[in-house]
Amino acid sequence: METLSVRCNHCGAPLQVSDATRFVTCQFCHSSLEVKRTESSIFTEEVAKIAENTGKMAESLEVIALQNEIERLDRENAPALAAAQAKPSTPGTEVAGGCVQIIGGLMLTAFGLFFAISSSQNRAPFIFPLFGGGFALIGVISLFAMLTKTSAHSAEDGKSNSYETRRAELLKKLASYSDK
Secondary structure: OOEEEEEOOOOOOEEEEEOOOOEEEOOOOOOEEEEEEOOOOEEEEEHHHHHHHHHHHHHHHHHHHHHHHHHHHHHHHHHHHHHHHHOOOOOOHHHHHHHHHHHHHHHHHHHHHHHHHHHHHOOOOOHHHHHHHHHHHHHHHHHHHHHHHHHHHHHHHHHHHHHHHHHHHHHHHHHHHHOO
């Protein structure tokens, strides 16, 4: 085996290495070195610097992955966020409107049933009980529409909350890297 002469990257001391040597420890400064070869040269590089650079690269990759995840979340939720911001809302307006619709639906249903039952008991023409049944049907449809709207609104709130929670977690992780 042929031995080659290289210099320690840390202290500059001469080192003798074989063709197959990949790692060596300097006998003067005790630095751990990697023997690197190109077509035209052979040199050493400190393993500690390689490990440090690898750690920095891994950290940078983690930061990039976190930023990409935040951007993906923002893209996926952008339409819902834009709609929520565009819709002017006074606190309590939606709740009050929902209560009015529920009360109105209940009253319409009760009135329709009362009108249908009383007109049929009084032997009124056929159109009057039918008219009362129509009112009752409209009241039930109104109640059903309100319940559907409420469940859809609850699902949107849940999705929005999970988005905000996940985004906050990612931002916290990202901030921990910038603190270092």
